[in-house]
Amino acid sequence: MNAFKIFTIIGISFFMVGGINANSGLNEETGPAVQKKKPRNVIFILTDDHRYDYMGFTGKVPWLETPNMDKLASEGAYLPNAFVTTSLCSPSRASILTGQFSHSHTIVDNQAPDPGNLTYFPEYLQKAGYQTGFFGKWHMGDHGDEPQPGFTHWESFPGQGVYYNPTLNINGKRIAYKDSTYITDLLTEHAVDWMKNRDKKKPFFLYLSHKAVHAGFQPARRHKGRYKGKRIALPATYDQTKTGKYRELKWPQWVADQRISWHGVDYMYHENRDIHEMVVDYCETLLGVDESVGTVMEYLKEEGLDESTLVIYMGDNGFSWGEHGLIDKRHFYEESVKVPLLVRCPELFEGGKTPKQMVQNIDIGPTVLAEAGVKQPEHMPGVSFIPILTGDATAPSRKEVFYEYFWEYDFPMTPTVFGMRTDKYKYMKYQGIWDRNELYDLENDPEEMYNLIADPDKQDVAKSMSAAIYDWLERTNGMNIPLKRTVKYRYGDFKHKNEH
Template identity: 35%
Template sequence: MKLTKLKLPVLAALIAFMAMACQDKTEEKTEKGPPNILFIMADDHAYQAISAYGHGLNETPNIDRIANEGAIFTRATVTNSICAPSRAVLLTGKHSFVNGKVDNVQPFDWEQDNFPKLLQKNGYQTALIGKIHLDGLPTGFDYSMVLPGQGHYYNPDFLVNGETKRFEGYVTDITTEETLKWLDQGRDKDKPFVLMYHQKAPHRNWKPAPEYLTLYDDQEFTPPSNFYDQETGYAGRGTAARTQEMEIDGEAMWGHDFKMVIDPYGDSTGFDRELARFTPEQLAQWNAAYDPKNEAFKKAFGQGDEATFSPEKRREIANWKFNRYIKDYLRTIKSVDDGVGEVLDYLEANGLAENTIVVYTSDQGFYLGEHGWFDKRFMYEQSFRTPLLIRYPKEIEPGTSIDKLVQNLDFAPTFLDYAGVDVPKEMQGESFRQLVSGESSEWRDAVYYTYYEYPSVHMVKRHYGVATDRYKLMHFYYDIDEWEMYDLEKDPQEMNNIYEDPQYAEVRATMHERLKELREKYGDSDANDKKFLDAYLEAYNKNK
């Protein structure tokens, strides 16, 4: 029988059957081929703000799905706790002093190998959508749509394959929408894919989406137990902790951070310049949410000379600042979690979940009021540790928990391992594939850390260090020469430097030896420190 003589209902049914057969064939090929890789990275997302980690701050049910259906890492760390260097390590599998991106100032060399390039050469289709914070046009990607620099929360510009285009809306939602569009329409469905889905949130200055501007308004958050650390002068710590400039009740700004156009004492903050980017509708929603809250605070605390306030009143103000900060921070995460849910649902609905490795992580940790701070940079635990969740049904048992010292250095070799691609010798990380599958428990017993961006915003001293499962040794250098050591088992909040404690003399000697071994293993040295210091100071002084 000829198709032309088929009745319309029969013809429609036949076409639908053929389409389903083709789809099944494509999905079957995808399921049996090399795994897809969906790498989700948020910016400055503290592990304390993912409910799977059990800190009780907020709920992230969609991010938690990855942990519940796969594995959660409880001691994942970074090699350099600052945005651009961390991303360079992720891509290259090499420490900052090897890939050259030691701080946010030095240029990044896109000519060097990265794992998307290597997978692209081996048949993968690659895409990068969202924030990368590395200068230059990304290489190794068939498609890139990235924020220039930090990007904007509202009505952001994106560089779409290098061409600037403005999108109206909220950046987290746009990043998710464009990710789904690429998955559905932009890729070759006969090829495995690497998709790097990178959110700007919850990076400073934490502007929430319109639908979440009043989320948590009915809650009062209690600051961490060491929030008032500054009142003791950071007793038990060294110069670096005392001289940082990232205190919520200190360096955080009435406008940029606390969302006031006029501060409590009647001065303009300049925040209106940021609001100028909003559409009239967005601005009306914003003002309706924030104006009443701001006016209530000014009425309660805006009279008089702040310098004459009682200690009790100053604490009340500090507590208000903490709550304004943490609520805005968590509001931006709510949108990130929504987006993760949409993308996971897409994978399920399109038969891709079984053969797709899904990773959720951040470029580093973040302080949520611990020690009274926001930001990152230090090797202290809250910024050194990063969330890491991974799902791959073919190899990872649901509910797996890993307490080994995995680093962002390990992503590149791990993805290459899963794809069956040789790991270049110059990559310094290790594949954690067998660790997370349960095939092996062997792993490193210590990790190495560096931080270079000083003098700069937040004024965190240059330092490097080594950490084991229990101890941490750090050396702060350049304009000081101080050592700090902590026993994380007895002092998880790192409140007491035990470097000079005679009871720990043997441990100190062991940690120094481990530090020396790791510096030699990875190729770091005092000469490296001086080289990158000189380059940074030249750029810093030029831009002063």
């Protein structure tokens, strides 16, 4: 079967002749951003480990209440098919800030240092006259809490930070907070104060980066116990590795082996906690983030900026709660790679939209730059998703997303994986492990239960998607795994407490 027929089978347009951006799989009609007469104010709110469907309006968890996120979605848009390029904190944050894939910016895990040659998209905003404020978790590469390029105002903490009584580096000066100061509230208060005291003659970009809802989950005291005793409906794949049915379903062995690991449901974070209790902690911690969104939106309304300001809410990666016997992230299953993406700007588009097009975290930079009237750098393969929300039929559409995760010394349970997802299929290709790859029919098997990698009728699909992954890596200079120097620990002496 020739290549054209193979690619037609799975609905991939990435390598067909003409109209394709070789770096990203997008239609080529992106071009430089149009210069706007009035640069738009933008607020970007990033949360940690927030799963894409854990919001009240999705109905996934019937008892979870997130009124401010619900309002953001109803007055704006919820993009249910938003993905990260790497489901891990530092690589994802680096992809957001640089607009590049992990193999391009080379911050491939939570320890890999910044190579020193990266440009963050807020630097372009700053040069264009924007006031740019960063508040919260940086946690990218080996950086601590020192101010980073692109921000006129800086407030951060080293590493994962703490939920209570944090110390913030505010423009180079460290200030310790006591009296049970809660980090989500503190960052929100400071972010709003910065907006209140800004130069009103200049446009602003606010990057509010929460620690929540990262493990170990600690809700604000006012929310502790709100959902005590509540339970979630366990996913259909929760028990498959325990019963041995994963062999019949043709899952990889490494998935079954993880069940009793740091990221497995039978030994979560090396504790014998009940999964329902942990989910309750997670959801109660999320309540503080929801209130933060409400506080920010209330300020915009008071200032008369709520119609014109572009507000983007996103997670840095997803989170599994029992799917395939796993918790946490890193893997390429839907719950790990999908993230919540809420966008609001009444001046640009009407509310209540739920566009199904696929977008990725590498699109954040291009989206913000476009609304600022700043030309998108050529090294960014993403594209603004605003045309999708405005109903522009000629807007570029992503026919596939690519994924990569590189094996970590501290967490050897999860292998290196390169993946590709279309609206129809998902393919996972493992590197350096003697195990089987995975292929799922997402239309007929959205829970990714039946691995079709050995199905005789799907061999052309698997081969074509494998070829597409290699072609993507070759075109984006990703055929070499960017190894980084790391500290070698004694067996069993991993830094689990800080590096989930």
